[in-house]
Amino acid sequence: MFISNSIEKFGEYLCLMGRVMSVPERWRMFFKQYVKEMVALGVDSIGIVLLISFFIGAVICIQIKLNIASPWMPAFTTGYTTREIMLLEFSSSIMCLILAGKVGSNIASEIGTMRVTQQIDALEIMGINSASFIILPKILGLVTMIPMLVIFSIVFGFVGAYATALAGVITVDDLTLGLQHDFVPWYVWASIIKSLVFAFIISSVSSFHGYNVEGGSFDVGKASTNAVVSSSMLILFADIFLTQLLS
Amino acid sequence: MIELKDLHKSFGGREVLKGINAQFEDGKTNLIIGQSGSGKTVLMKNIVGLFTPEKGQILYDGRDFVQMTQKERVMLRREMGMIFQAAALFDSMSVLENVMFPLDMFSDMNLTDRIKRAKFCLERVNLKGAEDKFPGEISGGMQKRVAIARAIALNPKYLFCDEPNSGLDPKTSLVIDELIHGITEEYNMTTIINTHDMNSVMGIGEHIIYIYEGELEWVGTKDEVMSSTNERLTSFIFASDMLRKVRDANK
Incomplete structure (x- = not known):
């Protein structure tokens, strides 16, 4: 039952994506929507990304310093580990899980409300491909903005780590040495590539849940929750494959 | 003109529309009336293409909407307006x-x-x-x-209104009715209004079809409503105490 349901849902998702991936009817309107979504989904998420990344960067730095302090460990270990955690997992995967909560629920509830208030029907009556008109700018908007969010997250994680250095947890020199030690630039690219996939998952899966709402406000809430849960699960599964693939 | 020929629609084995035949003329305010659950919203959604009927034809000035390709449907929809x-x-x-x-x-x-x-x-x-x-x-x-x-x-050539007076006070309802009626005449549109508001029926119902349990029960004008002998229609229309009094006073 669960498997057949999942296959059916996946089929519906593919059909919806087939409708979404079509050439916009009016490029002028598409770009207007696209810019609007970049602001709503990307720019408006900068604050939370910076805040969380700053504190997580600081906390990782403190935890590493406290828990692996040993005369056998080089002094730069704390900075080195902080950098690797931020680059390899936090700024791409964990940040996208956080964004699945913020952006995913926003997308699902917005589209779900459009469905129950007949705004989507109004678009269809006008002869507009509502799926493409509403969802495509959201997917492209988030996919465009996510690399910027990843970079901001990495940088602010390091800023958080430096804040602990200023508070005396570690010396600035040791931290800087650790952050620079054995740096592999590919990790930044791998992080960005992972986040692009996660951005697609968040925006498309949340749109799918919102677009297929039937009923009223209760169902919109349910769709919003389902969007966050499904997106988060898929991000975690995709993370395993992508980590293996990109490392 | 919009014509419906033998329109059928079912949901999960339950037949909601049972072979509707109707005509809606240009420049007239056409009303679809009926009790809640009678199938009038389903009928409207079939006419505008939000649902696809299992059987029958929907002819827009002779063009069959059901048989159209997606592209042709999109083009036709640009001739439609909906409230x-x-x-x-x-x-x-x-x-x-x-x-x-x-x-x-x-x-x-x-x-x-x-x-x-x-x-x-x-x-x-x-x-x-x-x-x-x-x-x-x-x-x-x-x-x-x-x-x-x-x-x-x-x-647009065709204007569709799904319960335009729903949730409005009587005075505002009259304003909306008059507006739709005026615009219909001004632009010579084919207007179809889905309603169960008796003020609309008596005010702007130039051509009325009454749907009862998915079937076309009665067709006429607002003047013919009051004198109709169709029992189902009269029990629907005169469920309103005020209209019953008006009828009794006229008698």
């Missing part, structure tokens, strides 16, 4: 942007002309000065008028 029960305005757009939306999507006018046309439509529905407001900031009656302005922006 939804809840107005269905885009809440992220201002009133002016809502009315300009069909023009932005489908017309080749420049920006100045699009704004001019949208303002003209808003003036036509007596909403001058509300251009910069958002749907959440205006009353239900005003929202319906914005929906009418949006529906007529592209000069």
Whole structure:
């Protein structure tokens, strides 16, 4: 039952994506929507990304310093580990899980409300491909903005780590040495590539849940929750494959 | 003219439309009336293509909507305007942007002309000065008028209204009815209104079809409603105490 349901849902998702991936009817309107979504989904998420990344960067730095302090460990270990955690997992995967909560629920509830208030029907009556008109700018908007969010997250994680250095947890020199030690630039690219996939998952899966709402406000809430849960699960599964693939 | 021929629609084995045949003429305000659950909303959704009937034809000036390709349907839909029960305005757009939306999507006018046309439509529905407001900031009656302005922006040949008076006070309902009726005559549109508001029936019902449990029960005009001997229609119409008194007084 669960498997057949999942296959059916996946089929519906593919059909919806087939409708979404079509050439916009009016490029002028598409770009207007696209810019609007970049602001709503990307720019408006900068604050939370910076805040969380700053504190997580600081906390990782403190935890590493406290828990692996040993005369056998080089002094730069704390900075080195902080950098690797931020680059390899936090700024791409964990940040996208956080964004699945913020952006995913926003997308699902917005589209779900459009469905129950007949705004989507109004678009269809006008002869507009509502799926493409509403969802495509959201997917492209988030996919465009996510690399910027990843970079901001990495940088602010390091800023958080430096804040602990200023508070005396570690010396600035040791931290800087650790952050620079054995740096592999590919990790930044791998992080960005992972986040692009996660951005697609968040925006498309949340749109799918919102677009297929039937009923009223209760169902919109349910769709919003389902969007966050499904997106988060898929991000975690995709993370395993992508980590293996990109490392 | 819109013609329906032997229209059938079922949901999960339950037949909601049982072979509807009807004609809706140009330049007239056509009303579909019936009790809640009688199938009138399903009928309307079939006519505009939100549902696909299992059997039957929907002819728009002889063109069968059911048999059309997706592209042909899209082209035909540009000749349609629709006013939804809840107005269905885009809440992220201002009133002016809502009315300009069909023009932005489908017309080749420049920006100045699009704004001019949208303002003209808003003036036509007596909403001058509300251009910069958002749907959440205006009353239900005003929202319906914005929906009418949006529906007529592209000069449609066919206008559909799904319970346009739902949730409005009687006075505002009359204003909306008169507006729809006036616009229908002015633009010689084929207008179909789905309603169970008796004021609309008696006010603007030039051609009325009564649906009972998915079947066409009665066809006539507002003048014929009062004298009808159809039991199902009279029990529906005169469920309103006021109308019963009017009928008894006339007798």
